[in-house]
Amino acid sequence: MAAESRILQPPSPSSLALLRHFPPSQKVQWVEESPTAGKQRDPRVLQERRVEACGGVGLGAGMRERKMSAGACTAFHGLCPEGKLPNAIISVDGIEFPAHKTILCNCSPYFRALFSSSWSSAEKSVYKIPGTSPEMMRLLIEYAYSGTVPVTADNVVSLLIEADQFNVLGTLRVCCEFLKAHLCLENCIGIWKFTGYYYCPDLREEAHQFILHHFEEVTRVSTEFLELSIDDLERILEKEELPVTEEVVFNALLKWVAHDLQTRRQHIVVLLGKEGWRIGQKGFFFFK
Known part of the structure; x- marks a missing residue:
């Protein structure tokens, strides 16, 4: 098993509470x-x-x-x-x-x-x-x-x-x-992160796809979205299956950055610039 070949770190308290909405x-x-x-x-x-x-x-x-x-x-x-x-x-x-x-x-x-x-x-x-x-x-x-x-x-x-x-x-x-x-808007991110510690490849992919296909709703209601690391956020945004507009992504990033402004403000240009987005219609311009 893959779980035997790596050192597992204990899941975070938020991961252990991922079913609190049941x-x-x-x-x-x-x-x-x-x-x-x-x-x-x-x-x-x-x-x-x-x-x-x-x-x-x-x-x-x-x-x-x-x-x-x-x-x-x-x-x-x-x-x-x-x-x-x-x-x-x-x-x-x-x-x-x-x-x-x-x-x-x-x-x-x-x-x-x-x-x-x-x-x-x-x-x-x-x-x-x-x-x-x-x-x-x-x-x-x-x-x-x-x-x-x-x-x-x-x-x-x-x-x-x-x-x-x-x-x-x-x-x-x-x-x-x-x-x-039991995947839902409130716990899908917690389950996705949790499966990074254990050998659950199918569940991990299912949770990831759920996040991608409900991205806008997840960013509105999930407190777990605000706790994502920069690396995890990038893993979600880089997927081609993300079926949302640039404005939705931009607003989600602003919300994520605002949650910890001092630490995260440096990442906004990097995240947007990485994709080379130009959101001109709404008055926001970001270039590589």
């Missing part, structure tokens, strides 16, 4: 088949995703999270292959999840690498996993067994990050599809 009560479950879940089915059916209404509330912190994580362990036993006892324990912050190495390996290259490095030690069964939370690990393991993962506005950002980290591609794909379906 209705708080909205809970949607996106279902994706994992490689090991269920019976053999028609390959065409495996490509389908079902969207179902999902009730319930988000998890609280502390004891409630620990309680649910511990309860999930019992559920995993019910999903285990008949007659096969768990041969691994995934430990996250003291919460333990019994699992089968084969099932986790089929779901994730990360677990294949983790377990293969210890095959020579038959006694090795407990694997402490840093850098994640018990709740996120519970969702990833449940996906490996059941082929479903509940994705909501509350958990999609964290779940996408963890799915990318552990190379659980099915879960990563579902998170990306969820974000694609």
Whole structure:
């Protein structure tokens, strides 16, 4: 994966809040088949995703999270292959999840690498996993067994990050599809910037195209537009698919510069001059 070949920087706080415009009560479950879940089915059916209404509330912190994580362990036993006892324990912050190495390996290259490095030690069964939370690990393991993962506005950002980290591609794909379906004027820039940190090329392109084709509306209502860096702004303006007039671009640039006048005023001539625009009809002249 491309995500493995570069050092990822943590997303900005604005990126983590990119879904703040979703209705708080909205809970949607996106279902994706994992490689090991269920019976053999028609390959065409495996490509389908079902969207179902999902009730319930988000998890609280502390004891409630620990309680649910511990309860999930019992559920995993019910999903285990008949007659096969768990041969691994995934430990996250003291919460333990019994699992089968084969099932986790089929779901994730990360677990294949983790377990293969210890095959020579038959006694090795407990694997402490840093850098994640018990709740996120519970969702990833449940996906490996059941082929479903509940994705909501509350958990999609964290779940996408963890799915990318552990190379659980099915879960990563579902998170990306969820974000694609919820692109809007207010969050499209945040999603586009967010996907620069993780391996989501299709989602990144979808968000970019959304920005280009709704550029005028985005610049009017999106606070994220005002926070764009000069480099990101140039990436948007240089695209030939940008279907707006020069006046729209000019007004958007003035708005962007005015947001941080002292720092950005130097860029206005460079941005306009780069394209060699001459907006003569409106009385604005800019030359290379």
